[in-house]
Amino acid sequence: SSISGQNTRTPIKHVINIYFENHTFDNYFGTYPQSPQSSKQDIISSLPTPVNLLSNVSLLSSVRAIPPGNFSTPDPIEGYTAYHTDWNHGSMNNFLNGSGPYSMTYYDSSQLGPIWDLAEQYSMGDMYFSPLLSESAPNTMYYLAGFSPVFNDYGPPPGIPFSQTIFGELSSYNVSWGLYIPKQSLASNYSEWNHIEGMNSHLGNVGTWNDFTSELENGTIPSVSYIFSQEANGTDQAAPSNILKGKMWLIYLVNKIEESPIWNSTAIFITWDDPGGYYDQVSPPVLDGIQLGFRLPFIVVSPFAKEGYISNTILTHPSILAFIDYNWEMPALNQFVSRVNIPIDFFNFHDSYGQNGILREPIIFNFGDNFPVPKAPEFTLPTNLQSLNVSATFPMEPQYNLSSLPYPKTGSVTFNLSSISPQVFVKQNSVLVPFYASYSFLFAFILLNVIVLSFGVRQRWKK
Template sequence: MRIISISIATTLLLALGSAAPTKPAPAGGNSGRLPGLDKIKHVVYFMQENRAFDMYYGTMAGVRGFQDPNIGIQDNGLNLLYQPDSKSPDKKNGTSYLLPFHFEGNRAGCTPGGSNMWTPNHQAWNGGKYNNWPDGNAPASMGYLTRDQIPFHYALAESFTICDMYFQSVIGSTDPNRVVWMSGTNQGPPNNYILEDNTEWISLGWDTYPQNLTQANVTWQVFQDKDNFDDNSLAWFAYWRNIKDGPEKQKGVGFVGLQDFYDRAGNGTLPQFSIIVGPTELSEHPSNTPQAGAWLQAQVVNAVMHSPKWNETALFINYDESGGYFDHVVPPTPPKELWVKDIFNHQMAPNGLGPRVPMVVISPWTRGGHVFSEVSDHTSTLRFMEEWVGKSASGNYLAPAGLVDDWHRKTTSNLVNVFDFDNPDYSIPELPKTTMPTKNSFGNWDPTGKNKKETYDEKRGFDILNDPEMCEKLSDPKSKPPYGNQTYPTVEKGSKLIRGELTEGRALAMVAHTGALMKTTSGGEKIELQKLSKRATSEFGQSDLFHLEPVGALNEYMIRSLAHPEKCLNVWGSEPLIGECKGTSWVFEYHANGAHHHVRHKGTDLYLGANDAAKIHLSKAKQTSHFKIYSVTY
């Protein structure tokens, strides 16, 4: 297949045969599904390869990136961007360190990071301290790209909704993560086997989610060419290996190609659920370039957007794992009683969650450049399908993701809140043009140009690629750690409206339903409201911003002033004010239809609001007081 060679993690973060349906489904009807989901008639899942969130989007405006106000602090007093590196001559607080560094030049796209395998990534995790990336994995782990290098990716995210708290499920490589994506777990028969690496000779004995879709009469299809990078995880399961050839097997492991997907999208005959598996060189797996992957993404996105069924389709594009690239957010970790035996050192270790990976949701109900902030992982995509297919009259899921355990269900999102069904935007954004990658003499993808030695594998049906990407042949040297000349990464200025339940890790601007911004006065003496009529939301300043510190239960936080960090939003009697932080907490209640939050003071159960007289107040009635909350970088 493919070979690539802090603070303790908080637990508070805390499957398509014929296109014609055999029976209309989802069968749950409006009463069996969460509100709005009946508007989606077609779901498309497309998973790419091996990129961490920070590697692509650490500098993007309005996401939880390198400007994270809640970044973990190490025992040496340095934040987690200052990763200890024994090879570095640069020292701070007595520690040799390596900061995230920019991959530069015309070979940046084919510059690999570290290893994506179980052991190096657990070494980087380092018992939850998350401070062993250069030494435990590789210094190259710390590289990242910026907007000018991946313009299509940025434009797509800013035309729709990006998820900045989406984690890979397993602290390991491709196979276990793709297995979770298609089944809900990487553990089961035979003999309670745990898939921790890219071992494929064992026929996995547990069921996959597409089997449940068939039982629920949901039409579905895997779309893949013969060159699929061996990324269709259904092929690793005993059920799909042993099932007799026929329509069902063709749905799961047959080679119904990507052109079939484009054609069916174009004539409005996609099945209800589509899974796309891309070719090797277009997968974005290092050293395959993001530019080649962007072209493939553009084909899929354009096929969906220009389909006659665009108004009822949702496309999810995510990545299986981080590829050995650094991400600064410490993943949620299950309690030790849920850890598994490490097959490499025979010690107990967490199975997941692993580093954040990108995900963008493309649909009419996610237009507008928003950010989805709920903790999610690959099991979340199955739980979304549960909700979308719906429930029976008795309240049971028609297509349950029964292998998703309780810890994941309590910790991660079902993704439903990413949509605002009351405010669709059916327009089609203009995205940057992408260049079609080259093909070789066999007609197979080969962005390397002409291979020095072309060989054809008759069994697998595609060329064995002997050369790396054509960017390897360009002139610039590959970026190496800039020891002796390091700079702290800078981020873009801007904001994105938050969708979903709030999580920490971002500066927040709170805009009341009246259109006024809640902010502190310049001296931090009080809070006030300021009309935004003459100010764009991209111009939020430090005095306009707050950040959250989790306290107590889920969604309960202190709201701390960014400009005056010793002060928090508090209450005196029944009046909101800016004051001491001790003993105060607020609960954020999200409403997806309208994408706004109600903010409730925990001690009084009163709701924060604003009136037409531009005064902040507390009220028992939440219906009249809500806030649009923006994630801001400045």
């Protein structure tokens, strides 16, 4: 293959992906930016409103707000069947019969103020969909490979080869990459990549959260990083876990990145793997023949991210892969990746903020007693959560005047890799199935049983 190395189409030299679990857009941003308790209503009124529950009063009344001081719900019913029942062929009106009563809930600024601050200070998408109407395993495979060998949480087997993932493509084009997980001991059978055959030959690319922060401090992180929150006692935010822990961990990480020497060349993509059974109102589209799943939260943090911007661009997990391919001048990972939109409208690479130029200074998120930011990636949650209401953290003072930004507050683009080049890295994805799990084995097993039974019948007939 041709050599890409460190050439990039944009000023972004580091992409950092942070991955959580199991929340929809309406579950997290259903009432954004409304915060009645805030004394800063002038800032709130200047922020754009995404497509959310605020646009439909009757819809809002049918979904229940989670009370302040509560940072979790019982787990809604999850899975391929439940989500298809919720979806109801696009009517989005059968959640009570699919994912059940706990699906019809949403968080607001009293629980999510700091995450809302990330969206307010930087950019978010309100049309970012999970790749499939299903749960973690298939959606995560689309996140890492733009393809899945499974349609629900089962296996492995089957799997896909390492060479057909984004890691295989990055390796082929000499672009450095790294994966960061809670503990090194998890690496050889980590849930987020155990459907990828051959990952254990690349465990040198796997480090811990502490390794990531050390590399940040000395400026040696790879070009593309994936930080996984999973398998860490609730950091992933999946119900019934307390979402506060994952939120504190996220703010800690964002602060560490913004304080580091690589901030001026970085884009952070923050998203969740699948809807987790929670309600969302938008019927997902079909993209390149694939029925997408429900909307997920999606936040982009970067010195080039537009302030307070809401993108209406239709996106999905492989859109992040498309950005990586686009940025490092590589072909699309596969056909599906070539046809999804690239999240390019989140960035301002050209328009100056006056004498400050186009680069935004780091924003260190420090909320004092209103929200305790941890000092390390592993920490213990505060004990008295019932009294914690983080609505006072939102909104923050804008970095620049929201009425005089050099770009619109909302927008969308239709831009994909197929409009640049027909080239793809993986022309045909493979599903790897060992012989014992294949249809050939099943056929041979059935045939052998038929032969044995027939032989037994003949022997008895002879007698």
